[in-house]
Amino acid sequence: MKKGSLTIVGTGFLVAGQVTPEALASMRAADQLFFLVAEPATRLWLESQHPSAEPLDYVFWEGRHRQEAYEEIVERLLAAVRQRNDVCAAFYGHPGVFVYSSHEAVRRARGEGFTARMLPGVSAEDCLFADLEVDPAAYGCQSFEATDFLVRGRVFDPHSALILWQIGALGVTTFHLHDLWNAEGLNILVEVLCRVYPSTHSAIVYEATHYPVCNPLIQRTTIAGIPECQVNTHSTLWVPPVAKARLDTGMAAQLGLSI
Amino acid sequence: MAQGRLTVIGTGYNVAGQVTPEALSCMKQAERLFYLMSDPATSAWLKSLNAAAESLYDCYRVDEPGTAACERMVERILTAVHAGLEVCAAFYGHPAIFVPPGLESLRRARQEGFSARMLPAISFEDCLFADLGVDPAVHGRVMHEATDFLIRPRIFDPTAGLILLQVGAIGLVNFRKEDAPNREGVRLLARTLVKHYPESHRVALYRMSQLPIFEPSIAWVAVAELAEAPLSVCSTLYVPPLPRRPIDPEMLARLQKTVGSSLIAPLECELNEGTEGGNRNVKAERLGESPG
Amino acid sequence: MSKQSALANLLVELSIDPMLRRRFQEDPSTVMNEVGLSDEELELVAGGNPEKIRDYLGGDVTASCFVMFES
Numbered sequence: 001m002k003k004g005s006l007t008i009v010g011t012g013f014l015v016a017g018q019v020t021p022e023a024l025a026s027m028r029a030a031d032q033l034f035f036l037v038a039e040p041a042t043r044l045w046l047e048s049q050h051p052s053a054e055p056l057d058y059v060f061w062e063g064r065h066r067q068e069a070y071e072e073i074v075e076r077l078l079a080a081v082r083q084r085n086d087v088c089a090a091f092y093g094h095p096g097v098f099v100y101s102s103h104e105a106v107r108r109a110r111g112e113g114f115t116a117r118m119l120p121g122v123s124a125e126d127c128l129f130a131d132l133e134v135d136p137a138a139y140g141c142q143s144f145e146a147t148d149f150l151v152r153g154r155v156f157d158p159h160s161a162l163i164l165w166q167i168g169a170l171g172v173t174t175f176h177l178h179d180l181w182n183a184e185g186l187n188i189l190v191e192v193l194c195r196v197y198p199s200t201h202s203a204i205v206y207e208a209t210h211y212p213v214c215n216p217l218i219q220r221t222t223i224a225g226i227p228e229c230q231v232n233t234h235s236t237l238w239v240p241p242v243a244k245a246r247l248d249t250g251m252a253a254q255l256g257l258s259i
Numbered sequence: 260m261a262q263g264r265l266t267v268i269g270t271g272y273n274v275a276g277q278v279t280p281e282a283l284s285c286m287k288q289a290e291r292l293f294y295l296m297s298d299p300a301t302s303a304w305l306k307s308l309n310a311a312a313e314s315l316y317d318c319y320r321v322d323e324p325g326t327a328a329c330e331r332m333v334e335r336i337l338t339a340v341h342a343g344l345e346v347c348a349a350f351y352g353h354p355a356i357f358v359p360p361g362l363e364s365l366r367r368a369r370q371e372g373f374s375a376r377m378l379p380a381i382s383f384e385d386c387l388f389a390d391l392g393v394d395p396a397v398h399g400r401v402m403h404e405a406t407d408f409l410i411r412p413r414i415f416d417p418t419a420g421l422i423l424l425q426v427g428a429i430g431l432v433n434f435r436k437e438d439a440p441n442r443e444g445v446r447l448l449a450r451t452l453v454k455h456y457p458e459s460h461r462v463a464l465y466r467m468s469q470l471p472i473f474e475p476s477i478a479w480v481a482v483a484e485l486a487e488a489p490l491s492v493c494s495t496l497y498v499p500p501l502p503r504r505p506i507d508p509e510m511l512a513r514l515q516k517t518v519g520s521s522l523i524a525p526l527e528c529e530l531n532e533g534t535e536g537g538n539r540n541v542k543a544e545r546l547g548e549s550p551g
Numbered sequence: 552m553s554k555q556s557a558l559a560n561l562l563v564e565l566s567i568d569p570m571l572r573r574r575f576q577e578d579p580s581t582v583m584n585e586v587g588l589s590d591e592e593l594e595l596v597a598g599g600n601p602e603k604i605r606d607y608l609g610g611d612v613t614a615s616c617f618v619m620f621e622s
Contacts, residue, residue, distance in 0.1 A: 012279065012379075017566030020381065022276035039601075040608035041562045096388045098396040106392060118392070120271070120385035122279065129355040130379040133365055137357035137424055140403040140413065145396055151511045152504045154399065157413040165396065171514030184517035188510075212565035212572050214601045245411035252410045254447060255430035259410070266569065280567035288570050378569065 004084040006077060006109040008102045010095040010121015013208050015041045018122040023090070024049070026119065030088035032080050036073075036099075037092045039210045046090060056089070070101040077105045081114050094123035098165070124236065125163065127208040131216045132238060136161060139241040146170055146237070150192060158196050159245035164189075164237040167205070167226075186227040197242065199224040204238040205231060263340035265368040266347050267361050269354040269380025272467045274300045277381040282349075283308075285378065289347035291339040295332070295360070297351045297493070298469045305349065315348075315360070319434045325359075328434060332360040333367055340373050353382035357404060357424060383495060384422060386467040390475040391497060395420060398500040405429050405496070409448060417455045421498035423448070426464070428492045440490040448496075449485040456501065458483035463497040464490065558592040559608055 007026045012018025027033050033050040036057055037043050047053045056076065059069040080087045089095070095102045096118050109116035125143065129136060140160035146167040148154070156162055170185030190199075200222050207217040219229045226237065252259050266285045271277025278286075286292055286305065292312040296302045306312045318331035339346045348354070354361035354377055361377065368375035384402065388395060399419030405426040415421065429444025452462075459481050466476040480488045482498070561583070565572045575582040583593055595604050 014281065015566035016563045017281040018279045018379065020271065020277045020279060022273060039605050041559045041604075044559045044608070045563050094385050094388065096392070096394055098394070100394060100397070103392045103394055118389040120277065120381050120389040122379050122381060123385055126353055126379035126382055126385065129353065129382075130377040133355065133362055133377060135355050135357060135359075135362055136402055137404045137407075140401070140407060142399070142401045142415070142419070143395060144399040144419070147514065148399065150514065151506045152418075153507055153510075154419070155414055155416040157415060159411070159413050160401075160403070160415075171511070171518045182514075182518050185514050188513060188517065209601065211562060211601055211604055213562070213575070213596050214599050214604070245413045248410055248412055251412075251447070255406070255410065255444060257406075257410065257430055257432065281569050284568045284570065 004081045004114050005086045006081050006105060006114060006116040007086075007088045008095045008106060008116075008118040009088060009090050010119070010123075011035075011037060011042055011046070011090050011092050012122035013038075013093060013124070013127050013210055014212060015210070016045050017212065020119070020121070023119050023121065026088050027090055029086065031085040033088045033090065034077060034080070035090040037090070041211070042092065066100075070104070073101040074105045074108060077101075078108055078112070081109050081116075082112070091121070094121040094126075095119075097123045097125075124165075124208055124234075127216070128163070128206055128236060128238060131208065131218065132204060132206060134161070134238070134240070136163075139244065146189065147172070150189065156196070157245070158201075158239075158242045161241050162237075162239040164239075166233060166235070167237045168231040168233045168235045183227055183231070186231065190223060190226055193223050193239070197223050197239065201242060202240060205229040206236045206238055207232060207234050262343040263368075263373050264345050265336065265340050265364060265373060265375040267354045267365055267375070267377040268347060268349050269352055269358075269361075269378075269382075270294075270296065270301060270305075270349055271381030272352060272383070272386055272469050273471060274298075274469075275304050276471060279378065279380065282378050282380060285347045286349055288345065290344040292347045292349065293332070293336050293339070294349040295351065295358075296349075300470060301351065321436060322433050324432050325434055329359040329363065333364045336360070336364045337367055337371065340368050340375075341371070353380045353385075354378075356382050356384075383424065383467065386475070387422065387465055387495060387497060390467065390477065391463060391465065393420060393497070393499075398503060405448065406431075406444070409444075409451060412451075415455075417498075417501045418503040420500050421496075423496040423498070425492065425494075426496045427490045427494045431492070438492050440492050440494070442486055442490065445490060446486040449482060452482050452485070452498065456482050456498065460501075461499070463499075464488050465495045465497055466491055466493055556592065556608070557586050557588050558595065558604075561586045561588065561596075562604075 009023035009026050027049055033053045034056050035046050035053055056073055059072040077089055091099050106116040106118055142156050142160050143163040144154050146164040147170050149164055170182045203221055203223050203226060205219040209216045221229055247259055268282040268285055286308055292309045293315050294305050295315040315332045318328045336348050348364055350358045350361050365375045365377055401415045401419050402422040405423040406429050408423055426445060427440030429441050431441055461479050462482050464478045468475045478489050595607055
């Protein structure tokens with residue numbers, strides 16, 4: 001292995017409260033630390049942990065093509081690794097969920113003969129399961145990005161839980177600086193969901209908190225009530241299962257289960 | 260409200276390395292710390308952290324269903340809460356994910372008038388995404404406990420990633436001390452999966468490394484050969500997505516029309532792979548700002 | 552530029568210590584006085600509005616680092 005390495009870590013969602021010890025150690029030990037975080041208190045804290053912490057958010061600007069921005073992040077990280085440095089890049093939440101460039105950076109660094117790895121972080125789903133107190137494995141769980149769910153006609157079963165990410169950004173395909181939400185688009189989402197769920201079926205619009213002095217935003221509603229909720233770009237929809245799916249008694253018998 | 264309080268936390272999968280600071284703080288300050296860990300190193304570390312640490316492992320009885328053990332664990336936790344103590348219950352991984360005593364003790368505590376909450380933690384999926392280089396946002400993700408997946412068949416989207424938890428423990432209901440995976444269960448699983456995927460579709464049997472001296476175990480096999488692959492009761496199966504369906508242009512156009520009037524509908528340049536630079540300038544102009 | 556402040560420090564401390572968080576919820580003024588928050592900061596914390604807190608802390612951190620679905 002060449003000298004120079006890349007470690008990708010996550011900072012979770014709560015300033016310093018969800019930064020794992022292995023992530024913190026990687027950040028402090030790095031020659032160079034890059035970061036992309038969602039709010040300033042985390043940034044301030046990161047800057048206090050490393051003398052030359054460098055932000056990555058300059059790659060995003062209003063209307064910029066997404067692929068360009070991600071490519072720039074990958075290149076910035078690789079350039080630093082190629083200088084034989086131990087590089088660490090910190091992304092908020094889990095660094096490999098809704099980030100794109102992180103996995104690519106690891107692949108490319110390895111491809112060029114460098115050691116590279118990603119450490120897991122607390123993801124937005126981890127916060128959702130804890131705050132809503134739900135078990136995704138109890139009935140099974142299906143997660144999709146909301147626009148993708150609609151435009152690719154995603155197939156799903158109401159007997160498993162359904163999670164839709166970014167319901168506030170339906171139809172938006174480039175980066176935008178300000179919080180935006182597409183209220184009318186939510187009506188289309190409701191229309192699609194009502195083909196499968198009763199309109200009165202419960203649904204929760206959720207947003208994790210970034211601050212220990214603010215509560216998570218948990219809006220309990222119905223499928224039909226979704227458009228009336230406060231929906232932001234980081235809003236997530238949780239739809240519980242309608243019921244347990246029917247038992248395949250033949251399969252259960254083959255497994256020797258008596259249910 | 261009575262004085263006893265309950266916080267349920269998770270320790271992730273790397274001894275002390277994946278324990279969040281807020282969870283660590285809880286465990287140290289608890290007047291009673293109950294724990295259920297999957298490896299002795301983490302158990303030993305917890306005992307060194309808090310003198311009042313007590314393992315829940317002995318709630319299991321050999322050849323008894325796990326549900327009975329869960330009941331015992333919840334009882335033990337609630338007894339301490341009733342005694343007015345600051346109680347912390349620590350489970351490996353994320354305490355909400357397939358850890359029945361985690362959520363059950365929360366519900367019971369609250370029902371009985373006590374304050375209770377859960378803190379998020381590193382889950383087995385978090386480790387899988389990091390070790391396998393998978394971003395679930397790209398194609399979507401469907402997750403099931405493996406036995407549940409088989410005995411309660413459901414519609415699922417094979418163009419999303421599929422994650423099946425505990426594939427080595429299919430049909431195993433009773434507690435056993437040894438790692439004795441059920442290959443017959445995996446055979447049945449493989450037969451089910453080949454109805455949805457080509458026989459040659461490569462899938463990964465994954466186990467995270469639970470000690471910092473080990474690498475994760477990742478074995479890629481064709482789905483038809485799943486039953487012969489190295490297996491443990493703790494194995495997780497990752498099935499990569501089939502090629503995804505094309506975008507429905509009508510639905511996209513409908514959504515685009517609804518995007519706020521303060522924004523430019525950016526559709527054409529993205530999908531038609533036009534000259535991004537040129538389009539960016541156009542957008543910036545219409546927004547009334549200079550580019551960059 | 553992000554502003555280093557008593558509020559930022561308090562948020563870090565509260566984030567890593569849920570017991571302190573609870574002590575804060577039960578008796579916010581004591582905890583805040585211990586840390587020495589300004590009047591403006593006291594108001595922000597009492598308000599519990601994350602957007603206002605974020606704006607106060609300032610900095611050129613992008614408000615929405617969100618990721619679009621892949622076309």
